[in-house]
Amino acid sequence: MTLVQVAAAAGVSLSTASLAFGEGKPISPGTRAKVLAAAGRLGYQGPDPRGRSLRSGRTGIIGVQVDAHVARAFRDPVVIGILEGITDALADTTTAVLLLPDTLDDAGLHAAPVDGVVAAGCSPHLQRLRDVMGRRSVPVVTAGNQVDDQGCVGIENAAATVQLARHLHGLGHRRIAIVALPPSQVGDARVAGACEVFPDAEIVCATDSTIDAGWAATRDLLERGTLRADGGGATAVIAQSDLLAAGVIRAAEAAGLHVPRDLSVTGFDGIAIDGFDSHRLTTIRQHITEQGRRAAEAVLATLDEGAPLPRITVPVELVLGDTTGPAT
Template sequence: MAPDRQPRATLRAVAEAAGVSTSTASLAFSGKGPVAADTVERVLAAAARLGYTGPDPLASSLRHGRSGIVGVVVEGRLLHAFRDPFAVSVLDGLSQVLDEVPAGMLLIAQHAGAPEKAIPQLAGTALDAVVFSLCGPDDNPAVDHLAARGIPMVGDGSPADERVVQLALDNRGASAAVSRHLHELGHRRVAHLMMPLRHDSSTGLARRAVLEDAEFADSRDRALGFLDVFPDAALLAQTSLPDVEQGAAAARLLLDRPRGQRPTAVVAQSDLLAMGVVRAADELGLRVPEDLSVTGFDGVELPWFAGTLTTVDQHGEQKGRRLGELLRRILDGERPQDEVQDTDLRLGTTTAPPAGD
C-alpha cells in the first residue's frame, strides 16, 4: 500500500507559525516588500520547518490564467532530435525567448506513424501555447484538439492549417538555389538524396512517383526545387532517417557504379545527409570535391569535418528565436501574420567544377 500523501504546507500555516499576517509572510517569502530583516528570518525559518517551498504553481496558474508551460511537439523520437544539431539550434533559440517570457518548455514526441497518440498527453497538460518546430507532417490531428481548447499554435511551415501561425521556409526556392550553383559549375549528372518523404520511408533508390504521396512537405519541396534545375535527373534516393548513417547507406547506392554513370555531384536535403555522402565517397575512394561535389541544407556547425560544406544556411538559432517572438506576441494578445525565414547559400570547399570523364 502506498504511504499517505502529506498535505502541502500553506502560506497561512507559515504565517501562523511565524506570528505574522499572511500578507506579511507573502512579502517576506517573495523578497518583494518592505519587511524587517528579523521578520523575514522568522518567516523563512517557519517555512523551512513546515516544508513550504513557495506558492502552489497550479493555484497561481489558475489565478493568472496561464500555466507557464509551452508545449513543443517534435515529430519522431526525441533521441533523433537531440542528435540533429539543426534541431538543437532551433530549440536553443526558442528556449532563449521562452526564458524571457518567462515560460518553461515541455517537449512532446509525436510518433510519425501514429500522431494521434500524442493527444492524450496534450489533453492531460495545462499549456499556454504549442510550437510545431521540426518538419512535421502537413496534416496533424493534434491541431483540432488544441484549437478546440483555444490553445494558440505556431509552426515552422507545418502543420498546414490556417489556425497555426507559421514561420515558413521557401524550401523549393532554397533547394533550387543550391542546385543552380552546381549547374553553373558545369555539373549535369547530378543525384538527389532526400530526407524521409513519409513516416514509413525506407532507405534506398527512389522514383519520382514517391513525391506524389509525400507526407512531409519539406522533403517534397526540396526535391521539387532540385528538379526545377535538373529536370532530367534520374538518380534519386531517400532515407528512413535524416542522419549520417542512412545518408551514407543511400549514397553508396548512388555512387557505387562505373565512372561514366556515376554522378559528379549530390544534392543532399540536410547537412547530416551530406556528411553521409562524404563518408560514402571516402569509402569508395572518391575525393570531395575533385571527384564528387556535395551540398547540404541547414547550415549547422560540423566541427568534426575538416572542410566547409556548401549548404543552404537557414539560421537555426535565429529561426528558433523568431518562433519564440511569434509566440510571445500571441501570448500578449496579438494575432501576428505568417512570416518567412530567410536562407543564404553558403559556399564551402565541397563543390568544384566536374572532372572530365
C-alpha cells in the first residue's frame, strides 16, 4: 500500500495526502481527517521513515555513549540515572535512542545513524567521540562528566571533593588514603580536590567503579600497611564513588576495623546501593537524572534551534551519614 493509493481513495492530490501525515503542516482539519480515514480503510501506516530521513537529513536518533561492557554499564546506578533522564527528555518526542559502546572504532562512529550524542559517564574514549562527531557536525553533550567548554552538563568534581576532604579535616583526620577511579577527567579532578586538602594522601587506583574493585583496593592498602587493624595507619579513606566506598567498608570491617570508630569512609554520587544497608554513607549527592535530562534537551535544542553547545554546572550536596567520625 502506498501514499498514491491513499490519495486516490481520498480524492486529493499526492502532495495534499503527504501533508496529512506531517505535524503542523498547512492542511485543513477536514481534509486531514478524510486522508487519514482513507489510510485507515486501506491499512496504510504512514510514510516510510527512511524516506523522511533522506529528505530531512535527520535520522530521528540520539546516540548515547556507554561502557563497552553493556552488562556492567547497566549495573552502574550513575549510568542508569543518566539514561532515565535522557528517556524522560525524549518521552514526548519521536526521537529514538541508540547505544554506542565507547570502544566503537572511528569507522563505526562515522557510520552511526545519529543526529546527536549524549556521552554518559566518564569514558576515556570521550575525546575520540568528540573528534569523530565534530567532523560530521554531530553535536555531543556529556552528562555525568567533568564540566568543560566542549558541551557538557556536569559538576565541578574537584570542588565537590574539597567539601568531603574539609569535612574529614574538621573531624581531625590527617592521615588519609584515596581509593581513586580509573584515570579520567572525573577521577583526576576528584583526586586533585582531595589532594588540595590532604597533599600527602596515599592513592591507590581501583580497576573500576564497583564494590569488588573497592574491596580489592582496600586489601591492597591493608597489605601495604596504609590501613592497619591495630591502629597506626590512615584514619580515613576518600573513595571516589559510593560503590567503591561500599567495597572499602566491607573489606575494612572484614579485617577487623570498625567504621567509623577506627576508619572514616566517604563516597561520591549519592546513589542507592542494592544490598548495602548497614551504613548511611557520608557522600556527595549529585543530581544524576537531571544531568541526563538536561543533556538530551541541549542536544535537541542544538539540532532544532541551532543553540550553542551548553556548559551547565549542576549543584551538588554534601550528605553526612554514619560512616565518618572523629579521628582517633
